[in-house]
Amino acid sequence: MSEAPCRIAVVGLGKVARDQHLPAIAMAEQFTLAATVDPASEGVEGALHFATLAQLAASGVAFDAVSLCSPPQFRHALAREAVAAGKHVLLEKPPGATMAEAESLRSAAQSAGLTSFAAWHSRYSAGVAPARAWLAGKAVRSVAITWREDVRVWHPGQDWIWREGGFGVFDPGINALSIATAILPNPLEVTGGALQFPANCAAPVSGQVNLTDTTGMPVTLDLDFLQQGPQTWDIRVETYEGELLLSLGGSMLTTTDGTMRAADRDYPALYAHFAQCLADGTSEADLAPLDLVSQALARCTVDQVAPFHE
Secondary structure, eight states: OOSSOEEEEEEOOSHHIIIIIHHHHHHOTTEEEEEEEOTTOOOOTTSOEESSHHHHHHHTOOOSEEEEOSOHHHHHHHHHHHHHTTOEEEEESSSOSSHHHHHHHHHHHHHHTOOEEEEOGGGGSTTHHHHHHHHTTOOEEEEEEEEEOBHHHHSTTOGGGGSTTSOTTHHHHHHHHHHHHHHSSSOEEEEEEEEEEETTOSSOSEEEEEEEETTOOEEEEEEESBOOSSOEEEEEEEETTEEEEEEGGGTEEEETTEEEEOOOOHHHHHHHHHHHHHHHTOOBOOOHHHHHHHHHHHHSEEEEEOOOOO
16 A cells, blocks of 8 residues: 555445444544445535445545445445455454355455455454453463343444344444454354344344353353443453453453553554555454354354344
């Protein structure tokens, strides 16, 4: 990439794009917003807007990369379209609705010499890198992950999340897995558990998932999409040298050395890393968190619970 800012188009103008991606791009000197794309939106003030990616490509507007913020069910087709047009791709999590989709896209981008960037934004929370450093060289005894939030607060009116490929409670739960796979020393595997599916939905509303690493160390994952009141995003790691607690989604770290808290700048940090990948001509397409969700959906028992209504 040249020293000129990367001209990026944001595809999909839902809540995460407006709350996180657009402000992060506006703050980043390495990027400039070329256009927005969404058939169900009129766009944002000050930016060119198109209904489809094909219309943007045909318009003659110059752009170098796309940030794909559409629901996961549409992400693969849009990403393949962008790669076919010679554009670099940032994928909001998850990087595909299935492992096959994500692997196919990773291969296509690599063959085209383009950067593919899986945007695991929670890995850029303030406490994650220090947690990884604190755990380095320590033997882990057990891990307990509790990820409970209110879908009506964080995803109001987003019906796609309950459809096949929408992930349900794993939409936030995959954030926890993205942190766990970044800070723990060994790969994880799902061994079983239970998922609860509302009678009118194709995705789970809660779950209790059991995992282990390659040494047999146990990990539990407790997910709930209906928690009211205070929200819980905790990862508790027991080692033989003390306990580590990552809370508030990774922004607060507590260890035997004390507590640190920093204002989260996960999306600005994510875009800075994407810019570095573009400058280096490299990709970052780790699929480990998506693989664990796929394992959970395949290996956990399924219980039907009361229908979900907004």
